[in-house]
Structure formats: C-alpha cells, structure tokens
Amino acid sequence: MKNFFSIKTLLSAVYFLGGLALMGGIWELIAAITKHEIPTPAMTWEVFKEVMQNPMQNDPDYKGIGVKLISSLSRVGIGFGFGSLFAIPIGLIMGSNKITMNIINPMVQILRPVSPLAWFPLGLAIFQDSPQASIFMIFICSLWPTLINTAFGVSHIPQDHKNVGKAFGFSRWKYITKIVLPYTFPHILTGLRLSIGVAWMVIVAGEMLSGGMGLGYFVWEEGFNGGSVAKILVAIIIIGIVGLLLDRIFMALQKRFSFAA
Numbered sequence: 512m513k514n515f516f517s518i519k520t521l522l523s524a525v526y527f528l529g530g531l532a533l534m535g536g537i538w539e540l541i542a543a544i545t546k547h548e549i550p551t552p553a554m555t556w557e558v559f560k561e562v563m564q565n566p567m568q569n570d571p572d573y574k575g576i577g578v579k580l581i582s583s584l585s586r587v588g589i590g591f592g593f594g595s596l597f598a599i600p601i602g603l604i605m606g607s608n609k610i611t612m613n614i615i616n617p618m619v620q621i622l623r624p625v626s627p628l629a630w631f632p633l634g635l636a637i638f639q640d641s642p643q644a645s646i647f648m649i650f651i652c653s654l655w656p657t658l659i660n661t662a663f664g665v666s667h668i669p670q671d672h673k674n675v676g677k678a679f680g681f682s683r684w685k686y687i688t689k690i691v692l693p694y695t696f697p698h699i700l701t702g703l704r705l706s707i708g709v710a711w712m713v714i715v716a717g718e719m720l721s722g723g724m725g726l727g728y729f730v731w732e733e734g735f736n737g738g739s740v741a742k743i744l745v746a747i748i749i750i751g752i753v754g755l756l757l758d759r760i761f762m763a764l765q766k767r768f769s770f771a772a
Contacts, residue, residue: 550741558741559748574724580749583714583725586642590649591710597650598658598706599699603691605658606665616662623655627713631720645717653710657702664698665691696768704761711754726750 535552542551550558566577574582605612627648634647672694676686718727726746733742 548740550744555741555744555748558739559745562742562745576726576729576745576749579724579726579729580753582723583718583727584753586646586717586725587649587707587710587714590646590713591653591707593646594650594654594706594710595657595703598654598702599661602658602661602699602702603665603687603695606662606695607691612662612666619655619658622651623659627652627716628720631717641721642723645714645721648717649710649713652713653706656705656709657699660698660702660705661695664695668694697765700761700765700768704758704765707757707761708754711750711757715750 538549538552542549542554547554562576566575566580568575569578601615605615630648630651631644634644634651635641638644638647668691672690676690681689714725715727715730718725719731722728722731726749730743730746733739733746
C-alpha cells in the first residue's frame with residue numbers, strides 16, 4: 512500500500528490523465544473541424560453506454576460487444592499460443608548454434624516483414640476456412656518477436672555461465688533448465704510482450720477479411736455498411752484498452768522475472 516501512494520505512482524497517474532486530457536482536446540478539435548462528422552467524446556460516451564448494454568447477449572441475430580470481444584480474444588489466444596510454442600524452441604536452437612543461426616536467420620528476415628494481409632489468402636488456401644485463416648495469420652505474424660528475442664538471449668549467455676555448466680558436468684537437459692532458460696527467460700518475456708501486441712493488432716485485419724464475429728468485423732460492418740462512426744470509435748477504444756491491459760500483464764511478468772537477467 513505504501514508503494515501505491517508513492518510520489519512515482521502519483522506522477523504516473525498525473526501523466527496518464529494529462530495524456531488523456533490532451534487526446535480529448537485534440538478529439539474535440541477534430542470533431543469541431545469536421546462539423547461533428549467525427550463525434551465528440553461526449554457523443555461517443557453516450558454510444559459507448561448503449562453498446563455496453565447486454566454485452567453478453569448471444570442471439571442468432573445479435574451479438575453483444577462482450578461476445579465479440581471474447582471471440583476476438585479466443586482467436587488471438589490460439590494464434591499467439593501456437594506461435595509461442597513454435598517460436599521459443601526454434602529461438603533456443605538458433606541462439607545456441609551459430610550454424611543453425613546462419614541457416615534460419617535469413618528465412619526469418621525474409622518472412623518477418625511480410626504484411627499480415629498477405630498471409631490471409633495463403634491461410635485460406637490451406638485451411639479452406641476463414642476463421643482458421645485468421646488464426647494462421649496471427650500465428651505467423653506473432654511468432655517473430657518471440658523467436659528473435661529468444662535467440663538473442665541464448666546467444667548472449669555469458670561465458671562464465673557456460674563454464675559453470677562445464678565445471679559441474681551438467682547434462683544437456685540440466686544445462687538448458689539451470690542456465691539457458693533462467694538467463695533467457697526475461698528475453699523470452701520481452702518477445703512475448705511484443706508478440707501479443709502484434710497478435711492483437713493483426714486480429715482486426717483478420718476479422719475484417721474473414722467476416723463472422725469479432726471486434727474487427729464489427730468495425731468493418733459499421734464502417735462499410737452505413738453504420739455509426741461513434742460505434743467505430745467505441746470499438747477502437749475497446750481494442751486500445753484491451754491491448755493496454757495485455758501489455759501491462761506481460762510488463763508485470765517482465766518485472767517479476769527481471770532478476771534472471
């Protein structure tokens with residue numbers, strides 16, 4: 512509780528509120544310039560309260576915003592989870608062997624900059640299913656930060672750490688569990704933090720292309736079917752808040768395990 516009321520915490524809160532006030536002022540200015548084609552914060556707040564009524568409604572003809580959010584989070588969780596399961600072992604292998612690094616790294620650097628939208632048609636051709644193509648797109652786009660950070664962490668293990676393993680005659684498995692993973696874990700968490708941000712960003716594009724249910728499709732539907740600009744802004748705010756919360760979760764994990772760095 513003492514840390515909660517510290518000067519540092521108070522300043523962080525002041526900066527955060529100051530940033531919100533600045534954003535609100537810019538928003539009000541844009542709304543005035545566009546003659547309320549872009550709704551004001553107050554107008555958007557009224558629509559937000561309307562959207563948040565019955566958020567878990569799951570009727571065939573209407574899905575509440577909570578149902579849409581859960582649908583998006585489930586796709587992100589699956590794609591991000593499979594991406595992490597693939598990226599961490601490959602990153603460990605890359606970082607521990609220079610020959611493997613030299614073989615795999617060019618492929619990583621070629622595939623990493625490819626736009627998420629380019630992966631969707633390939634996923635659709637493979638799975639013949641739009642939601643699975645979205646998950647495939649998230650999988651591909653979210654694995655690179657974790658893979659690269661894991662490889663970086665392993666390749667920068669100090670020689671003293673390696674010498675300890677040799678001096679005690681560690682087996683390969685014991686060397687990995689006692690030296691490689693503890694030292695590399697903060698780097699892995701940094702990669703995961705970046706990857707979850709990428710995954711959450713990509714889901715909007717994926718659902719716009721795949722249709723169905725989710726926040727991305729909600730934005731597409733409202734934007735291109737004569738919907739409400741205020742509802743688009745509400746969706747953007749929800750996407751931003753959820754993205755912030757996901758980032759904070761992984762940042763807290765980073766701080767928790769920073770001792771291993």
